[in-house]
Amino acid sequence: MKDDSGPCKAITKAANSWAVQPNLLDYGKTCDQFSWATARRELDGLPENKGLNIAHEAVDRHANGPRGDRLAIRWLGKDGGVRDFSYSDLKRQSNRFANVLRKLDIGRGERVFTLAGRVPELYFSAFGTWKNGSVFCPLFSAFGSEPIYQRLSKGDAKVLVTTERLYKQKVAALRERLPQLKHILLIDAAQDIGEGLWSLPRRMEEAADAFIIPPTDPEDMAIVHFTSGTTGMPKGAVHVHNAVLTHYLTGKYVLDFHPGDVFWCTADPGWVSGTSYGIIAPLVHGVTNIIDEAEFDAKRWYQLLEEQQVNIWYTAPTAIRRLMRLAIDPTKQYDLSHLRCIHSVGEPLNPEAVSWGQQSLGLPIHDNWWQTETGGIMIANYPAVDIRPGSMGLPLPGIEAAIVRRGTGERVEAVTEPGTQGELALRPGWPSMFRAYLHEEQRYRKCFVGGWYITGDLAYRDADGYFWFVGRADDIINTSGHMVGPFEVESALMEHPAVTEAGVIGKPEALIGELVKAFVTLKPGTKPSEELRLELIGFARKKLGSAVAPKEIEFRNNLPKTRSGKIMRRLLKARELGLAEGDTSTLEVDE
Ligand code: ATP
Ligand code: MG
Numbered sequence: 001m002k003d004d005s006g007p008c009k010a011i012t013k014a015a016n017s018w019a020v021q022p023n024l025l026d027y028g029k030t031c032d033q034f035s036w037a038t039a040r041r042e043l044d045g046l047p048e049n050k051g052l053n054i055a056h057e058a059v060d061r062h063a064n065g066p067r068g069d070r071l072a073i074r075w076l077g078k079d080g081g082v083r084d085f086s087y088s089d090l091k092r093q094s095n096r097f098a099n100v101l102r103k104l105d106i107g108r109g110e111r112v113f114t115l116a117g118r119v120p121e122l123y124f125s126a127f128g129t130w131k132n133g134s135v136f137c138p139l140f141s142a143f144g145s146e147p148i149y150q151r152l153s154k155g156d157a158k159v160l161v162t163t164e165r166l167y168k169q170k171v172a173a174l175r176e177r178l179p180q181l182k183h184i185l186l187i188d189a190a191q192d193i194g195e196g197l198w199s200l201p202r203r204m205e206e207a208a209d210a211f212i213i214p215p216t217d218p219e220d221m222a223i224v225h226f227t228s229g230t231t232g233m234p235k236g237a238v239h240v241h242n243a244v245l246t247h248y249l250t251g252k253y254v255l256d257f258h259p260g261d262v263f264w265c266t267a268d269p270g271w272v273s274g275t276s277y278g279i280i281a282p283l284v285h286g287v288t289n290i291i292d293e294a295e296f297d298a299k300r301w302y303q304l305l306e307e308q309q310v311n312i313w314y315t316a317p318t319a320i321r322r323l324m325r326l327a328i329d330p331t332k333q334y335d336l337s338h339l340r341c342i343h344s345v346g347e348p349l350n351p352e353a354v355s356w357g358q359q360s361l362g363l364p365i366h367d368n369w370w371q372t373e374t375g376g377i378m379i380a381n382y383p384a385v386d387i388r389p390g391s392m393g394l395p396l397p398g399i400e401a402a403i404v405r406r407g408t409g410e411r412v413e414a415v416t417e418p419g420t421q422g423e424l425a426l427r428p429g430w431p432s433m434f435r436a437y438l439h440e441e442q443r444y445r446k447c448f449v450g451g452w453y454i455t456g457d458l459a460y461r462d463a464d465g466y467f468w469f470v471g472r473a474d475d476i477i478n479t480s481g482h483m484v485g486p487f488e489v490e491s492a493l494m495e496h497p498a499v500t501e502a503g504v505i506g507k508p509e510a511l512i513g514e515l516v517k518a519f520v521t522l523k524p525g526t527k528p529s530e531e532l533r534l535e536l537i538g539f540a541r542k543k544l545g546s547a548v549a550p551k552e553i554e555f556r557n558n559l560p561k562t563r564s565g566k567i568m569r570r571l572l573k574a575r576e577l578g579l580a581e582g583d584t585s586t587l588e589v590d591e
Contacts, residue, residue, distance in 0.1 A: 097128025140270030147585030243432035318565030375432025412450030477506030
């Protein structure tokens with residue numbers, strides 16, 4: 001599909017001159033110096049050469065300029081309330097929060113956790129924390145007590161920003177086990193309560209408006225982000241202030257930010273997308289960032305896109321698939337004419353979803369790939385290049401990606417043959433690369449082999465350099481000697497009109513090694529039946545051949561998903577085999 005429709009053209013032209021090299025396979029190397037150095041030049045840096053600080057780049061440099069009154073954040077409350085914050089407002093509020101931390105004697109490198117819904121105070125806390133040189137660690141507010149405990153304790157939390165209700169329900173009983181957690185800032189408490197429980201509004205009221213950001217080394221720790229837990233126990237990925245270079249460049253060339261744009265990222269900051277692109281990237285570009293407090297609701301979402309005249313929308317396959325199953329014709333029922341670019345991340349985006357975007361929203365959906373560990377987008381169907389539906393896209397300039405095969409020890413061989421499956425690897429060194437898994441040195445080291453960062457995903461590259469996701473290394477199915485990626489099977493099933501979602505696993509079987517089994521959810525109004533089950537098996541056989549097509553299909557009302565919307569195949573498998581479920585701290589939707 002050629003992406004030459006609509007206003008994406010403008011960036012296509014601009015970015016083309018910058019990005020596209022005659023030999024796409026090589027451009028990662030050729031653009032290396034150029035892109036990061038350019039990003040660094042285009043950003044400000046702290047005054048008087050005092051380093052690089054995310055909050056300065058995202059907030060103060062706009063607030064200090066002639067357009068400090070521009071709308072930085074428009075917050076939409078669940079109950080219909082609207083609160084607007086200009087860049088100057090945000091500067092003031094984050095200065096105050098930084099002063100609150102300073103008064104509590106919280107310093108550089110100390111961890112400030114948030115456990116709250118998407119409320120404005122969460123965003124003030126993020127920027128105030130960075131200004132103070134402390135480390136921002138966002139958690140999903142819907143976590144239960146034990147996942148909260150694990151993360152606060154692993155992250156050495158010194159401060160927690162939360163609400164009175166969440167504190168009472170989930171944190172109070174943990175205090176004895178968390179001796180290092182000194183201060184709790186309660187977003188909604190009118191008065192201090194004692195025992196380190198402070199009223200955030202009171203502290204903010206008493207704090208001064210002015211704050212000078214102390215010298216910040218670009219390598220200073222800025223964020224600890226826990227991974228989604230799709231494949232096992234979540235890891236605390238450490239990011240530094242220099243990551244802002246990736247956020248800036250990907251905001252420019254992938255998300256396609258232009259002055260005056262209105263942007264909406266649907267992710268919660270508890271997931272890395274909601275921090276890198278729900279907090280940092282849009283503000284670094286000085287655009288207006290919409291924050292919706294509410295959870296998924298198709299009508300509300302379409303209304304929001306219409307009323308807020310959103311230009312750029314960043315969401316996830318799970319949400320797109322939910323929209324696809326509804327009997328709503330979006331462009332007929334809503335005015336979505338302001339939309340210019342739609343992006344997706346988190347899971348493979350089925351080709352079916354890309355064409356649904358074109359047909360129903362009037363725009364194709366740009367898939368992109370990255371991880372908590374990479375801190376920002378690495379591979380994308382970015383606007384300057386043609387979209388290949390079903391592929392993750394091309395590595396961004398400055399990023400060297402490869403398909404590798406591992407030998408013994410440090411031996412790693414890059415596969416050059418197009419279409420050959422292998423491990424997806426990146427050459428270390430991009431600015432937002434994680435610098436550690438907190439307190440898990442060994443686990444971190446194991447990710448780097450023979451000069452490559454091994455991502456844990458399997459993929460292949462086509463002759464034009466596009467990367468195609470095959471599956472998580474852990475999820476690959478070995479059936480009669482064929483290595484089958486669940487994504488291929490899931491996408492084929494999704495092409496059937498009755499199917500909304502599919503999760504595919506390998507089930508041990510004596511003769512063939514593993515048997516391909518699919519769990520399938522159906523479009524509303526479609527009844528599961530033996531006839532349909534057989535039809536789906538036949539349908540998949542036609543598309544995939546009998547070696548790869550599922551031998552077993554089971555209907556489900558829902559598939560188990562993480563809070564970031566990823567299908568937890570390991571849980572489907574554990575349950576199928578009657579094995580222990582492992583860590584389920586991030587499980588949100590259950591069957
Ligand atoms: P954990 O590492 O704890 O198991 P996780 O890997 O799901 O959890 P994230 O860092 O949130 O945690 O997700 C990154 C992973 O999501 C990638 O490694 C990849 O498997 C998947 N992913 C993200 N974007 C895409 C995409 N566009 N296409 C295919 N897979 C994607
Ligand atoms: Mg991972």
